[in-house]
Amino acid sequence: MAVVVVVDDEQRQRDILKAILEDEGHEVHTAPSAEDGLGAICRLQPDVVLSDLKMGGMSGVELLGKLPDDTIRPAFILMTAFGTISSAVEAMKKGALDYLTKPLEKDEIILAVRKAAERIELLKENLRLRDELYGKFKIEGIVGKSPKMLEIMDVIRKVASAPVTVLIHGESGTGKELVARAIHYNSTRKSSPFTAINCAAIPESLIESELFGYEAGAFTGATHRKIGLFEASNKGTLFLDEIGDLPPLMQTKILRVLQDKEVRRVGGKDSLKVDVRIVTATNRDLEKDVPAGRFREDLYYRLRVVTLALPPLRDRKEDIPALAVFFVDKYNREFGKRIKGVADSALKALLDYHWPGNIRQLEAIIERAVLMTDSDTIQLKDIKDELRVRSEKSLLDMDLPDEGINFEEMERELLKKAMVKSNNVAAKAARLLGMSYKTFWYRLEKFGINTDSSKEDKHPEKR
Ligand SMILES: Nc1ncnc2c1ncn2[C@@H]1O[C@H](COP(=O)(O)OP(=O)(O)OP(=O)(O)O)[C@@H](O)[C@H]1O
Numbered sequence: 001m002a003v004v005v006v007v008d009d010e011q012r013q014r015d016i017l018k019a020i021l022e023d024e025g026h027e028v029h030t031a032p033s034a035e036d037g038l039g040a041i042c043r044l045q046p047d048v049v050l051s052d053l054k055m056g057g058m059s060g061v062e063l064l065g066k067l068p069d070d071t072i073r074p075a076f077i078l079m080t081a082f083g084t085i086s087s088a089v090e091a092m093k094k095g096a097l098d099y100l101t102k103p104l105e106k107d108e109i110i111l112a113v114r115k116a117a118e119r120i121e122l123l124k125e126n127l128r129l130r131d132e133l134y135g136k137f138k139i140e141g142i143v144g145k146s147p148k149m150l151e152i153m154d155v156i157r158k159v160a161s162a163p164v165t166v167l168i169h170g171e172s173g174t175g176k177e178l179v180a181r182a183i184h185y186n187s188t189r190k191s192s193p194f195t196a197i198n199c200a201a202i203p204e205s206l207i208e209s210e211l212f213g214y215e216a217g218a219f220t221g222a223t224h225r226k227i228g229l230f231e232a233s234n235k236g237t238l239f240l241d242e243i244g245d246l247p248p249l250m251q252t253k254i255l256r257v258l259q260d261k262e263v264r265r266v267g268g269k270d271s272l273k274v275d276v277r278i279v280t281a282t283n284r285d286l287e288k289d290v291p292a293g294r295f296r297e298d299l300y301y302r303l304r305v306v307t308l309a310l311p312p313l314r315d316r317k318e319d320i321p322a323l324a325v326f327f328v329d330k331y332n333r334e335f336g337k338r339i340k341g342v343a344d345s346a347l348k349a350l351l352d353y354h355w356p357g358n359i360r361q362l363e364a365i366i367e368r369a370v371l372m373t374d375s376d377t378i379q380l381k382d383i384k385d386e387l388r389v390r391s392e393k394s395l396l397d398m399d400l401p402d403e404g405i406n407f408e409e410m411e412r413e414l415l416k417k418a419m420v421k422s423n424n425v426a427a428k429a430a431r432l433l434g435m436s437y438k439t440f441w442y443r444l445e446k447f448g449i450n451t452d453s454s455k456e457d458k459h460p461e462k463r
């Protein structure tokens with residue numbers, strides 16, 4: 001039952017209301033003026049306020065305007081004399097939930113308070129759900145409660161404060177950087193710097209000075225000393241993104257830092273002790289890069305003491321609704337909008353989509369929809385173009401003909417088409433069909449498709 005504050009300057013009125021509502025099982029407090037009422041409201045945080053409109057001193061509408069700006073304000077019901085309905089309407093505009101006209105009917109009062117209490121209960125329930133979303137299922141903004149994500153959050157908590165290197169593996173947009181930050185901010189290192197470098201985006205010649213820094217005069221153009229990222233991240237975390245693209249020489253140097261825990265600036269004589277936690281990420285399969293000689297095996301084993309494999313969004317679609325709500329909230333705040341959520345039809349489309357760009361793509365689509373929609377919830381029409389452009393021109397748009405199809409024939413055609421489209425590069429063709437290289441070869445051979453012209457070796461390792 002609800003906590004109710006009754007505000008009225010007439011003693012008799014207060015007594016009657018108190019009696020009626022207490023009979024209904026509510027906890028009722030009374031106040032003889034709006035000023036006293038405000039005090040009681042702040043103190044008691046009631047679910048419902050039942051206030052007279054005209055009182056000596058502050059009016060009911062003024063009281064409404066002074067309610068504390070809490071997440072959940074009490075439901076406000078105004079009581080007015082018959083002639084003052086226009087002010088009641090005014091009060092509704094200002095956020096009163098309901099109004100009752102005098103003389104008051106017992107049943108009306110009971111019903112109005114019951115409805116108001118239900119409404120508050122609903123708001124609280126929603127808030128609890130949101131808290132869950134932001135609290136329990138969140139480490140530094142990671143949303144997801146699919147078994148896969150819960151497991152990942154569990155690993156993050158466990159490894160955060162352990163002095164181990166972590167390798168994060170996942171397709172583009174699956175949240176690798178987010179996870180790297182979560183590891184840092186949940187660790188004992190959180191008050192020291194988190195720094196990041198994208199090994200694929202920086203020219204080889206610059207990576208070394210970025211990571212290790214240099215002394216003045218180390219090379220032409222080195223006019224002053226520069227501190228490298230290892231030094232700058234001392235006691236903190238250094239995130240090496242796209243580690244698979246690190247050139248061989250740099251791989252060797254980083255291995256040395258991991259072993260010796262010291263760095264030397266380019267052109268410097270002395271080594272400096274550093275205590276840096278390394279977290280790396282890659283969307284490549286380093287497991288394959290090692291035997292192919294593209295990645296140092298010893299470094300690989302040092303980096304992957306703990307490996308976190310982030311699943312693509314299409315493998316954990318149950319997270320889509322929560323992510324959508326999360327991004328709607330995020331962009332509501334950013335754009336000052338009040339979109340309530342995602343309409344069912346739109347949500348269904350999001351759930352049906354295959355998300356090649358993973359969470360980053362979902363975020364971009366919601367961002368745009370929050371900005372563009374004319375409605376108070378995101379509608380199918382706000383997102384469907386985005387989903388269509390990027391989705392496969394579906395072969396399955398075609399209805400199955402009555403006489404059926406020859407499945408093997410279709411498969412053979414697809415394999416051939418993929419080979420043609422990828423200029424006979426089998427690895428590419430396999431990717432086009434979403435198959436592993438091995439599976440692809442197996443099927444080519446099975447269908448006896450001529451592979452002589454393939455530019456590739458048959459051994460998957462040597463891609
Ligand atoms: N579980 C999640 N909950 C909330 N937001 C997420 C989640 N995962 C990813 N994001 C958001 O999606 C976007 C992309 O994530 P992030 O940059 O970490 O991906 P990435 O794997 O590093 O991608 P890339 O390989 O392209 O660099 C970011 O804005 C990030 O905040």
Ligand SMILES: [Mg+2]
Nearest residue numbers: 173176177241
């Ligand atoms: Mg990234």
